[in-house]
Amino acid sequence: MPNNPYQTEGDLGFVGISSRENPVNIPAGFVQYAQNMRMDRGEAKVRPGCLDLTTTDIVASNKKFLTGCLYTTPSGVQYIVLVSETGLYTYSPATMLFSSAYNYPTQTIGGTSYVRGITESDPVDAFQAENKIYILRGYSRNEVFTITGSPAVSRTGSTVTLNFGATNHGYAIGDEIIVYVPTHPDLSGSYFVETVPSST
Numbered sequence: 001m002p003n004n005p006y007q008t009e010g011d012l013g014f015v016g017i018s019s020r021e022n023p024v025n026i027p028a029g030f031v032q033y034a035q036n037m038r039m040d041r042g043e044a045k046v047r048p049g050c051l052d053l054t055t056t057d058i059v060a061s062n063k064k065f066l067t068g069c070l071y072t073t074p075s076g077v078q079y080i081v082l083v084s085e086t087g088l089y090t091y092s093p094a095t096m097l098f099s100s101a102y103n104y105p106t107q108t109i110g111g112t113s114y115v116r117g118i119t120e121s122d123p124v125d126a127f128q129a130e131n132k133i134y135i136l137r138g139y140s141r142n143e144v145f146t147i148t149g150s151p152a153v154s155r156t157g158s159t160v161t162l163n164f165g166a167t168n169h170g171y172a173i174g175d176e177i178i179v180y181v182p183t184h185p186d187l188s189g190s191y192f193v194e195t196v197p198s199s200t
Contacts, residue, residue, distance in 0.1 A: 014039045063089070066118060069126040071133055081133055083126050085118050088133065107192045114174040114192050145169060153179070155187055159194060168199045 087101035149163035
C-alpha cells in the first residue's frame with residue numbers, strides 16, 4: 001500500500017464516489033469506497049466528525065431541556081442557550097463551562113410563588129434577535145375578552161383591575177393573562193391574576 005492511500009496512479013483529483021461499478025471500470029477522479037472522507041475541491045480529506053459538547057455537569061443536573069438556540073454576543077462570543085422548565089442555562093463551547101440557572105420571573109401571591117415557567121408538554125422555541133433571547137412557550141387559551149363596564153380597566157400601583165361586564169372569565173389566581181389597551185399602552189402587558197373578586 002502506498003504511503004498516501006488517498007491518491008492512485010492516473011488520478012488528477014477526486015470528485016466523488018462510484019460504489020456500484022466494477023473497480024476496474026471506475027473513471028479517474030472517483031473512488032469506490034471511502035470511509036469518513038470528503039471529496040473537497042479535488043482533494044480527499046478526512047471528515048472532522050462531530051464534537052461531543054456534553055459535559056458531566058449537564059448530565060448530572062437532571063434538567064429537562066426542552067429546546068435550545070445559539071446566542072452570539074456583540075463581541076462575537078458564542079453560547080448555546082438551553083431552555084428548561086424552570087430557567088435558562090448557557091453553555092460555552094470555547095470553555096466547556098455550564099452556567100447556573102437564569103430563573104424565570106416569579107411573583108408571590110398570598111404566600112404562593114407563581115413562576116412564568118414552561119411545562120414539558122408545552123410547545124417551546126427559542127431564538128436570538130437584537131441581542132436578546134426570545135422564548136415562545138405554550139398555547140394561548142384562544143380566548144379574547146372585551147373588557148367593559150365603568151371603569152373597564154384601572155390601575156393602582158402595579159395592580160390592574162379588569163371588568164369583564166357580564167362575561168364569565170374563568171381565570172384563577174396565578175394564571176397569566178395579557179392585557180392590551182390600545183388607548184392606554186401603560187396598562188398593557190403580561191400579568192398574573194392576583195385576586196378574583198367575582199366570576200366577571
